[in-house]
Amino acid sequence: xxxxxxxxxxxxxxxxxxxxxxxxxxxxxxxxxxxxxxxxxxxxxxxxxxxxxxxxxxxxxxxxxxxxxxxxxxxxxxxxxxxxxxxxxxxxxxxxxxxxxxxxxxxxxxxxxxxxxxxxxxxxxxxxxxxxxxxxxxxxxxxxxxxxxxxxxxxxxxxxxxxxxxxxxxxxxxxxxxxxxxxxxxxxxxxxxxxxxxxxxxxxxxxxxxxxxxxxxxxxxxxxxxxxxxxxxxxxxxxxxxxxxxxxxxxxxxx
Amino acid sequence: xxxxxxxxxxxxxxxxxxxxxxxxxxxxxxxxxxxxxxxxxxxxxxxxxxxxxxxxxxxxxxxxxxxxxxxxxxxxxxxxxxxxxxxxxxxxxxxxxxxxxxxxxxxxxxxxxxxxxxxxxxxxxxxxxxxxxxxxxxxxxxxxxxxxxxxxxxxxxxxxxxxxxxxxxxxxxxxxxxxxxxxxxxxxxxxxxxxxxxxxxxxxxxxxxxxxxxxxxxxxxxxxxxxxxxxxxxxxxxxxxxxxxxxxxxxxx
Numbered sequence: 001x002x003x004x005x006x007x008x009x010x011x012x013x014x015x016x017x018x019x020x021x022x023x024x025x026x027x028x029x030x031x032x033x034x035x036x037x038x039x040x041x042x043x044x045x046x047x048x049x050x051x052x053x054x055x056x057x058x059x060x061x062x063x064x065x066x067x068x069x070x071x072x073x074x075x076x077x078x079x080x081x082x083x084x085x086x087x088x089x090x091x092x093x094x095x096x097x098x099x100x101x102x103x104x105x106x107x108x109x110x111x112x113x114x115x116x117x118x119x120x121x122x123x124x125x126x127x128x129x130x131x132x133x134x135x136x137x138x139x140x141x142x143x144x145x146x147x148x149x150x151x152x153x154x155x156x157x158x159x160x161x162x163x164x165x166x167x168x169x170x171x172x173x174x175x176x177x178x179x180x181x182x183x184x185x186x187x188x189x190x191x192x193x194x195x196x197x198x199x200x201x202x203x204x205x206x207x208x209x210x211x212x213x214x215x216x217x218x219x220x221x222x223x224x225x226x227x228x229x230x231x232x233x234x235x236x237x238x239x240x241x242x243x244x245x246x247x248x249x250x251x252x253x254x255x
Numbered sequence: 256x257x258x259x260x261x262x263x264x265x266x267x268x269x270x271x272x273x274x275x276x277x278x279x280x281x282x283x284x285x286x287x288x289x290x291x292x293x294x295x296x297x298x299x300x301x302x303x304x305x306x307x308x309x310x311x312x313x314x315x316x317x318x319x320x321x322x323x324x325x326x327x328x329x330x331x332x333x334x335x336x337x338x339x340x341x342x343x344x345x346x347x348x349x350x351x352x353x354x355x356x357x358x359x360x361x362x363x364x365x366x367x368x369x370x371x372x373x374x375x376x377x378x379x380x381x382x383x384x385x386x387x388x389x390x391x392x393x394x395x396x397x398x399x400x401x402x403x404x405x406x407x408x409x410x411x412x413x414x415x416x417x418x419x420x421x422x423x424x425x426x427x428x429x430x431x432x433x434x435x436x437x438x439x440x441x442x443x444x445x446x447x448x449x450x451x452x453x454x455x456x457x458x459x460x461x462x463x464x465x466x467x468x469x470x471x472x473x474x475x476x477x478x479x480x481x482x483x484x485x486x487x488x489x490x491x492x493x494x495x496x497x498x499x500x501x502x503x504x505x506x507x508x
Contacts, residue, residue: 016419101418131417132387160417161441183417185441187470210419210444215480222473 001230005029005037005213006238007127007156007182007205010059010067013042013049022059024209026066032214037206038238039067040097040127044074045083048102053083057091068242070095070127074103075115084115088122094245095125100135108143116144120151123244127180128153130167131160138166145174152241153177154203158184158193168193171201178241180205181233187222199229203237256493258321259290259471260438261351261381261410261463264312265305267295269356273467275312279319285472291463291496293323293351293381302327303337310345321500323349323381327357328365335372342376348500349379354389361390362397370398374405377506379499381408381438381463385415385425392421396428399435406499407435410463412442412451422447429455436499438463439481439491440474448481457483457490458498 012019022039029037039060045052053071060067071087073080073096087093096119098112105112107128119126129136138159145153158179159167164186171177171193179197181190182205194202204220206213220233259282266272275292282290292312294305306324313322324341326334341347350373354361361382373380382398384390392413399407413425413435422444429435429451440463442448451460464474478491 017423018419099418101420129418133416133418133420136418157417161415183443185443185469185473187473207444210446212445212480215445215476218476218480219473222470222476 001033002235003032003034003204003217004235004238005034005206005208006154006203007180008037008039008208008213009042009210010039010056011041011043015048016042018042018210020209022062022067026063028209028213029066032217034213034217036066036068037208038070038095040070040072044072044099044102046077046079047074053087053091069093070097072097072099073115075105075109075111076103080111080115081118084118088124088245089247092247094242095119095127097127099129101129101133104135106135106140108140108147113144113147116148116151116153120148121249122246123152125152125154125241127156129157130155130163131157132162136160138163138170141170141177142173145170145177149176151176155179156182156205156207158189161185164189168196171197178203178237181220182207182216183211187219190219191223194223194225194229194233199225199232200237202233204234256289256497257287257475258462258493258496259287259464259466260408260461260496261440262290262292262466262471263295263468264292265295265297265308268298268300269296271295271467275316275320278466279316281466281471282319285475287471287475288493289319289321291321291323291349291381294325296325296353296356306337306341306345306347310341310347313346321349322347323351325351325353326369327359328352328363328369329357329359331365334365334369338369338372339376342378348503349381351381351383353383355383355386359389360394362394367398367401370402370405370407374402377503379406379408379503381410384409384413385411385421392425392428395435396431399428399432403434405434408438408461408463409435410438410440410465412437412439412447414443415441417443419444419447426450426454429459435459436461436495438465439478440465440469442477445477445480449483452481452483452487457487458495460491461495462491
């Protein structure tokens, strides 16, 4: 069984009190039998952590066969689009992460929409936080999905504790929305998401190292998936998303 | 000895349901020896018959089930009367307060009065905790300060927030009040539980599944996944709840 974790973290960020260097995640991946993980920082570039992209790049360079970086960027920053382009073209990053509570903007905010559309030019996926907080509610993704139908948008956590039904509903309505299973506390809701959306739209994620990847994997095992569903959720879905990412724009060569 | 510190039995107005026999089957398949059972809020809105049903289940399975009552503080004096009836006549061993489902704020005076009364009766209180507006950790801290003689268990690790933004408040509440404990169900980030064990000792963290809202087996997996001394894990799994109940029983005699 091959497993790729589509949502994990590498960062050492004093203000949040979370110190997770790459070694912390690698150790937990080994314990859980996870081959690769998509990782991002806890803090956004350039506002909370000006060197976030460089930090992440250096961390992933230590484990190039194991860690796949997503750039976490504050869309309000004047240079957000440029930072994203540098992250994908120059640093080889594979996607964008936006945490709405951290950047104080809902998914339908104009600056978020603009940055998502920029990511879509590279076919780069955009991983969003989703949950019960005021800027992270699943129904807020409807407007974004309409304005950026070309983008691949992933709702982390499947809507948190009390908005899992909403996360599934909004994904049913828009084909460009996917969910990840990270930290969702309900195995039966993961099963329901697979039944209603199809296994091809559900991605295994752990939100490690804070959330234990082995426990998150046990959750998927509890769901009782077919071999094919398991392969899609644990590996193939995220790999096919990542394979579509291009590191230069059409008509433009590498920088 | 594994004790699940919170399950909710009956047919809830909120759409979930767990029968006693179904719970016992789940406990058997997960290797759980005993379970705390508390009632749902039923479609009738009347909690008294639900408390009676919990008492009957406890009598029927005294070696497996530990009955807690559920009372709505908005009933005022009647709530106090019902708590006393449940403890002194029905032999129930604790109190569940669910501010979110009943619709009150945990640190409103009637709720504080109930929590203090539970302490006087020698029974612990489990609060369905972490719900913003009604049962936030700092609201529960305020209750705990006014009811020092009552042991209060906060479900959900005292915080329901999948960004981890409520963890600091839950941690601070635990730091402030020795009579607070955290239950493990649904906790975002296992390292929060690890930090609680490290900072407050394994005596203040309890296995709670809050089934059927959460999956009992998966919640037991959550406790197993906490990185801690194996010799200390038993505190979470059963010793802590046993001690809380024994201390209460001693104070009643």
